[in-house]
Amino acid sequence: MDSKKPYYRVSLSEQALNHEKLMRAIVKNLADTPMVLKGGTALYLGYGLNRFSEDLDFDCHKKINLLGRV
Structure with missing residues (x-):
């Protein structure tokens, strides 16, 4: 991955931002x-x-x- 490549953030609604916080x-x-962690969220986060x-x-x-972990 090129570290000099600019990072572009997806514009998220308040609901989506809360969803992202929960996923994190x-x-x-x-x-x-x-x-x-794999898939689209791994690539995004x-x-x-x-x-x-x-x-x-x-x-x-x-x-x-994982009982009690999530």
Whole structure:
């Protein structure tokens, strides 16, 4: 990824901004698990892709118990 490339933020409504805050909080809360965030949200949150995704896609190589984590 070219670090000199300008970062363009998607223009979001207040509802979408709240949705993004919630997604960021969930991802942060699960950061110590063996799961990997993937898909559009990973590209949006991690790499600044100019697109908004409404869901969180995770992948994991084993079963884990997330009760009480989200």
